[in-house]
Amino acid sequence: MKKLILLITIMLIFFxxxxxxxxxxxxVGGIKISxxxxxxxxxxxxxxxxxxxxxxxxxxxxxxxxxxxxxAGNTSYTKTDLLPGEWRIxxxxxxxxxxxxxxxxxxxxxxxxxxKTVSMNVEEFAGYGTFTVNLTAPPSAExxxxxxxxxxxxxxVHTSENMVVQENGSYTASFSLMNGYYTLSFTNAPPAVSLxxxxxxxxxxxxxxxxxxxxxxxxxxxxxxxxxxIVSTPVLTLTASPDTAGKGGTISVNASADEGTYAxxxxxxxxxxxxxxxxxxxxxxxxxxxxxxxxxxxxxxxIIISAKTTVTVTEEE
Numbered sequence: 001m002k003k004l005i006l007l008i009t010i011m012l013i014f015f016x017x018x019x020x021x022x023x024x025x026x027x028v029g030g031i032k033i034s035x036x037x038x039x040x041x042x043x044x045x046x047x048x049x050x051x052x053x054x055x056x057x058x059x060x061x062x063x064x065x066x067x068x069x070x071x072a073g074n075t076s077y078t079k080t081d082l083l084p085g086e087w088r089i090x091x092x093x094x095x096x097x098x099x100x101x102x103x104x105x106x107x108x109x110x111x112x113x114x115x116k117t118v119s120m121n122v123e124e125f126a127g128y129g130t131f132t133v134n135l136t137a138p139p140s141a142e143x144x145x146x147x148x149x150x151x152x153x154x155x156x157v158h159t160s161e162n163m164v165v166q167e168n169g170s171y172t173a174s175f176s177l178m179n180g181y182y183t184l185s186f187t188n189a190p191p192a193v194s195l196x197x198x199x200x201x202x203x204x205x206x207x208x209x210x211x212x213x214x215x216x217x218x219x220x221x222x223x224x225x226x227x228x229x230i231v232s233t234p235v236l237t238l239t240a241s242p243d244t245a246g247k248g249g250t251i252s253v254n255a256s257a258d259e260g261t262y263a264x265x266x267x268x269x270x271x272x273x274x275x276x277x278x279x280x281x282x283x284x285x286x287x288x289x290x291x292x293x294x295x296x297x298x299x300x301x302x303i304i305i306s307a308k309t310t311v312t313v314t315e316e317e
Contacts, residue, residue, distance in 0.1 A: 028082055061084070087109075102123055133174075143162075158177075180203060181302055197291075238256075240311050269291055288313060292309050
């Protein structure tokens with residue numbers, strides 16, 4: 001019996017020495033997180049993709065769970081005193097309305113005495129938004145709203161809807177679209193009037209986007225005022241040089257886009273111009289204001305952006 005008591009005492013002293021020895025490896029570890037936010041927004045107003053803060057949640061061994069918040073301007077976060085083992089980490093991006101607009105999840109093995117570095121790429125939520133287009137136009141034709149997007153490296157028709165006449169005489173069509181970049185254009189039958197040039201827009205999950213086009217009959221054509229509330233991102237900028245010229249004079253319009261490699265489609269007063277470069281040389285035989293617009297599509301990313309500008313032509317030749 002005495003031998004048994006002596007043996008237990010020696011074992012207790014041995015384990016106590018191990019646990020108190022400052023030269024041994026600590027029994028806790030840490031995680032350092034860096035967050036890369038790839039979210040950007042192309043439609044205003046509607047859902048804001050401006051990230052204000054991130055909600056972090058951690059789930060680890062032995063039921064150790066906790067959460068925290070960090071601001072969008074402080075995308076690095078360090079947590080220590082973690083039990084060794086596998087930790088599941090989730091970062092959710094929140095906008096100013098505390099709407100969840102993006103997420104990333106990952107896991108990491110924490111080892112004693114070491115702080116692991118984790119890089120997390122937050123991506124926006126996938127899902128559908130609603131896109132409704134209204135057109136006030138002469139009733140002499142049937143109108144179709146056409147939605148296109150980049151598919152297999154080229155801009156192709158994604159879906160289309162015949163526009164329905166409303167009680168007030170306007171036409172409308174609605175679409176449910178998955179996250180992505182699209183263009184809107186119109187066709188009519190018979191083609192008795194001119195139609196506006198295509199515009200680009202972006203849809204994110206939960207969007208309810210309403211776009212209105214106003215057209216008035218004028219000598220068999222359209223005078224068009226567009227109130228579309230569409231701001232594309234990345235940004236396409238058109239610069240005319242000069243922006244005023246006499247009849248027959250040449251105006252050069254240059255398209256400049258943010259990062260990316262784009263193919264270009266040009267429209268002059270709503271009519272397609274067979275020019276594929278980022279610079280358009282154009283001249284006019286009629287004095288007045290003329291609209292030049294451009295669609296730029298990046299076949300590798302599927303991003304589609306658009307812009308328009310107005311040039312002035314005087315009577316002088």
